[in-house]
Amino acid sequence: MIWQLDLILLIFVVICAIAAITVKDLLSSAVILGAYSFFMCLLWVEMGSVDVGFTEAAVGAGVSTVFFVAAVYNTTRRTKD
Numbered sequence: 001m002i003w004q005l006d007l008i009l010l011i012f013v014v015i016c017a018i019a020a021i022t023v024k025d026l027l028s029s030a031v032i033l034g035a036y037s038f039f040m041c042l043l044w045v046e047m048g049s050v051d052v053g054f055t056e057a058a059v060g061a062g063v064s065t066v067f068f069v070a071a072v073y074n075t076t077r078r079t080k081d
Helices: 003-022 026-046 050-073
Strands: none
Touching (some): 003 026
């Protein structure tokens, strides 16, 4: 394992997690969560767990992001801000 790469990926994961919580727009939050899953996929693969990384990429970054974005597009606001 390359500890510098682990540290960089960990920093990106933490930044994505904080950004997903603090952003006000739901669509942006869904996209940031997809990026979070992608960075977690890279982190799993770099640590040597390729099967978990592949599953994270397929389910977390792929399918879940599509479902979140579809759910955001199908919702409406009660008030017009």
